[in-house]
Amino acid sequence: DAGVIQSPRHEVTEMGQEVTLRCKPISGHNSLFWYRQTMMRGLELLIYFNNNVPIDDSGMPEDRFSAKMPNASFSTLKIQPSEPRDSAVYFCASSPRDRATSYEQYFGPGTRLTVT
């Protein structure tokens, strides 16, 4: 079975440009998570969805960040406008249970974003 799929794997963009990261969770998983990983701050939860509904977006840094989950098999994380400090690896993870209290999260390979 395919794991969590993320695209693109690498993204280089200029400051001020819009960036859209994409995620396809594992089929049948009900929860989806977006994380950001940097050397300084480690792995941070940005937002998570349960049954396509955003449950907690308290980790989203600011209004420049937005996330959507239009259906059970697709989610996007958008940054508009992007800034150099947004450079990081962004991970999507999915979980098989109805609630985010599931103990198992399966991570995608990540998108390495560089904003110049």
Place this chain on the structure above:
Amino acid sequence: TQLLEQSPQFLSIQEGENLTVYCNSSSVFSSLQWYRQEPGEGPVLLVTVVTGGEVKKLKRLTFQFGDARKDSSLHITAAQPGDTGLYLCAGNQGGKLIFGQGTELSVKP
């Protein structure tokens, strides 16, 4: 403020040595997980511990959850180069995973 403190942050050892990684917090977690991450990849779940005092073994890896469910440890026996990677602990709090900063382990042949 980092809710989960991992130590050490970096560890470089020779093949065959034993090691222990610690994950400490002042907060109580309903469960705690350990992940391993290799360069260019996402974290992969190793184990979940739920009950205070619980001990789980995965081949040469032994995981323990503190009695008060605030801390955990990962012990590797006879480390091998294939164990090299970033080890992350993550506490389940209110439905969210709170990750530690990670322990970068390097096992030299």
